Amino acid sequence: MKKTKELLRLKRHRRIRLKMCGTGEKPRLIVRRTLKNMYIQIVDDAAGRSVLSLSSLDKETKKDITSGGSVKGAGLLGEAFARRAKAKGITKIIFDRAGYLYHGRIKAFAEGLRKGGLEF
Numbered sequence: 001m002k003k004t005k006e007l008l009r010l011k012r013h014r015r016i017r018l019k020m021c022g023t024g025e026k027p028r029l030i031v032r033r034t035l036k037n038m039y040i041q042i043v044d045d046a047a048g049r050s051v052l053s054l055s056s057l058d059k060e061t062k063k064d065i066t067s068g069g070s071v072k073g074a075g076l077l078g079e080a081f082a083r084r085a086k087a088k089g090i091t092k093i094i095f096d097r098a099g100y101l102y103h104g105r106i107k108a109f110a111e112g113l114r115k116g117g118l119e120f
């Protein structure tokens with residue numbers, strides 16, 4: 001069987017996911033990306049619920065971000081998400097990149113989160 005990029009990413013994600021678990025005071029931030037958009041959510045694994053979610057398709061972020069598939073858009077999305085998280089009282093997170101390599105849009109999003117004031 002030929003290993004595709006997606007299968008390799010899922011294998012990395014399973015390996016990473018075994019080692020991290022979000023709590024109430026330090027929840028897990030999950031990133032999912034497609035070619036045109038990004039989807040982000042904060043999950044409290046101890047309670048088993050999603051605390052906050054946002055995507056590049058959201059009405060408020062869509063007016064600022066021209067494309068969720070660009071590095072610049074990912075950075076702006078990171079800053080917007082950090083503002084919403086801080087409004088909910090979340091300052092520290094565990095960053096779950098879901099097996100994606102830490103470059104490009106994922107890196108720009110993480111830098112936007114740090115610029116917005118989240119610690120991880």
